[in-house]
Amino acid sequence: MKRITSMDFARGIAVFGMTIFHAYFISWTFFGTGDLGSLTWEYPFAFLFFIFGHWRGFFLIISAVVHFYSMGQGYKKGMEPGKILLKQFVYAAIIWGLGALYNAFLNPWGLLDHLFRAGTIDWSIARSFVYFSEVLQNIAVGVFFAGIIFYFLTKKDNMTKVVRNVVILGVTAVIIILISPGIQKGLSLALDNTGATDITQMNPWATTNIHPFLQYFFIQIAGREAPMFPMLASSFVGMIIGYLLIQEKPPKKMFKIGYFTSLGLFLFGGAWFGLVDITAMKKPVFEVLVFQHVHPTWFALANTGLELAALLLLLQKVEFNPKINLDRWLYRSRWFRRWGIIALTVYMFQVLVFVPALLLSKIPQLPDFTQYYPASFLGSTLLALVFYLLWEGLIRLWELGRFILTPEWLLIYLNFFTGGKKVHHRDPLRVREKLYNVEPVMFVELETTDLTEPTNPE
Numbered sequence: 001m002k003r004i005t006s007m008d009f010a011r012g013i014a015v016f017g018m019t020i021f022h023a024y025f026i027s028w029t030f031f032g033t034g035d036l037g038s039l040t041w042e043y044p045f046a047f048l049f050f051i052f053g054h055w056r057g058f059f060l061i062i063s064a065v066v067h068f069y070s071m072g073q074g075y076k077k078g079m080e081p082g083k084i085l086l087k088q089f090v091y092a093a094i095i096w097g098l099g100a101l102y103n104a105f106l107n108p109w110g111l112l113d114h115l116f117r118a119g120t121i122d123w124s125i126a127r128s129f130v131y132f133s134e135v136l137q138n139i140a141v142g143v144f145f146a147g148i149i150f151y152f153l154t155k156k157d158n159m160t161k162v163v164r165n166v167v168i169l170g171v172t173a174v175i176i177i178l179i180s181p182g183i184q185k186g187l188s189l190a191l192d193n194t195g196a197t198d199i200t201q202m203n204p205w206a207t208t209n210i211h212p213f214l215q216y217f218f219i220q221i222a223g224r225e226a227p228m229f230p231m232l233a234s235s236f237v238g239m240i241i242g243y244l245l246i247q248e249k250p251p252k253k254m255f256k257i258g259y260f261t262s263l264g265l266f267l268f269g270g271a272w273f274g275l276v277d278i279t280a281m282k283k284p285v286f287e288v289l290v291f292q293h294v295h296p297t298w299f300a301l302a303n304t305g306l307e308l309a310a311l312l313l314l315l316q317k318v319e320f321n322p323k324i325n326l327d328r329w330l331y332r333s334r335w336f337r338r339w340g341i342i343a344l345t346v347y348m349f350q351v352l353v354f355v356p357a358l359l360l361s362k363i364p365q366l367p368d369f370t371q372y373y374p375a376s377f378l379g380s381t382l383l384a385l386v387f388y389l390l391w392e393g394l395i396r397l398w399e400l401g402r403f404i405l406t407p408e409w410l411l412i413y414l415n416f417f418t419g420g421k422k423v424h425h426r427d428p429l430r431v432r433e434k435l436y437n438v439e440p441v442m443f444v445e446l447e448t449t450d451l452t453e454p455t456n457p458e
Contacts (some may be wrong), residue, residue, distance in 0.1 A: 064238025269302025
C-alpha cells in the first residue's frame with residue numbers, strides 16, 4: 001500500500017504529544033492557577049507546553065496535505081471532479097458529527113468525565129460542550145474547503161498555474177489570521193451575551209438573544225476553543241503543500257521558499273506581539289499568552305510558521321531525500337506511525353485518562369487525581385507516563401484485532417456504504433500493509449538502497 005509515511009509519522013507524533021499534554025493539563029496545579037511565580041525549575045517545561053500544547057494547527061496542516069494529495073491521485077486515475085467533491089463533503093459531515101459526539105460525551109471535561117469525578121450524569125454538560133469548536137470540526141471545515149478549491153482548480157483547468165495558486169492560498173491563510181479579531185469582535189456584539197465580553201471567552205450556553213442554531217454557527221466561526229477564524233489558516237497552508245505534491249514534478253525549491261515563509265511568519269508574529277499587543281495596546285504579557293482558548297493574532301502567525309517548518313523538514317528528510325535508507329526509516333518510524341494510523345481513535349478517547357487517575361489515587365502519598373489540578377509537575381509526569389502505557393497497551397492489543405470497531409474502522413465502512421471503494425473485510429484498515437508492508441511514496445529517485453537493514457525485526 002502506497003503511503004506518504006512522513007505524514008503518518010507526523011500524525012503519530014501529534015496525537016502522542018496531545019495524549020501526554022492532556023494528562024498534564026488536567027492534573028498539574030500550575031494549569032489550574034496560571035501562576036508563573038509558582039514555577040522554579042519547571043519553567044522550561046511550562047514553556048514547551050505553552051508552545052506544543054497549542055499545535056492543533058499541525059493536525060490541520062497534515063489533514064489538508066493528505067486530503068489534497070488523495071484528491072489529486074483520484075483525479076489522475078480518472079475520478080470525476082464532482083464525485084471527488086461529493087466524497088469530501090460526506091467525509092467532512094462524518095468528521096463533524098464525530099467532533100460533536102466527542103465534545104458532548106468524550107471531552108476530557110465532558111459528560112463521562114463528570115460522571116467519573118462526581119458520580120452523576122449531568123446532561124447540561126453535553127448540551128453545553130457540543131457548542132465548542134475543536135480539532136475535528138476544524139478538520140471537517142478544512143476538508144470542505146479543500147474539496148471546493150480542488151473542484152474549481154480541476155473544472156477550470158487551473159491546476160498547472162502553480163505560482164498563482166500558491167500565492168492565492170498563502171495570502172488567504174494570512175488574511176484569515178489578520179481578520180480573525182475583527183470577526184470575533186463583530187460576532188461578540190451580535191450575540192449580545194450575558195456575563196461575557198467577547199465570544200472567544202464566553203460560555204456557549206450563556207443567555208443570548210440569538211437562536212441556539214445561529215449561536216452554534218457563530219461559535220464555530222469565532223468562539224471557543226479553536227474556531228474557524230483563525231484555525232482555517234492552517235488548512236490553507238496544508239493545501240499549498242498538498243497541491244505542490246500532486247504536480248508532475250513537485251518543485252524542490254518549495255523548501256527554500258517554505259522555510260523563508262516560516263521564518264517570516266514567526267518574525268511577523270513576534271513583531272505583532274511586541275509592537276501591537278505589548279506596546280500599542282499596553283496589554284500585560286501574561287494576558288497575551290495562550291493556555292487553552294482562541295489563539296491571538298501574534299501566536300497564530302508565529303505558531304503557523306513553526307508548524308509549517310516542522311512539516312517541511314520532515315518531508316525533506318524523507319520523501320525528498322535521495323540518500324534515505326528506507327528500510328531503516330520504516331523500521332524506526334513504525335512506533336509513531338502505529339499511533340498515526342489510529343490518531344482519530346486516540347483523540348476521541350482521551351477521556352480514558354480517568355483510568356490511570358483512579359488507579360494512582362488509590363496509592364497512599366499520591367495526589368487525588370480524581371480532582372482537577374491536584375499535582376505537582378512530577379506528580380503529573382507520573383500520570384502522563386501511566387496514561388501513555390495504557391494507550392500503548394491498548395494500541396498493541398487492538399492491532400492484533402486489526403483495529404476493529406475503532407472510529408477509523410467505522411469511517412472505512414461508512415465510506416463503503418456511501419459509494420466508496422471496496423473494503424478488505426478481513427482487514428478493513430489494511431494494518432499490515434500500512435505498518436509492515438508499506439510502499440513509501442517518494443518524490444525523488446533514491447541514489448542508494450541499503451538492503452542489509454531488517455525490514456521487520458519484530
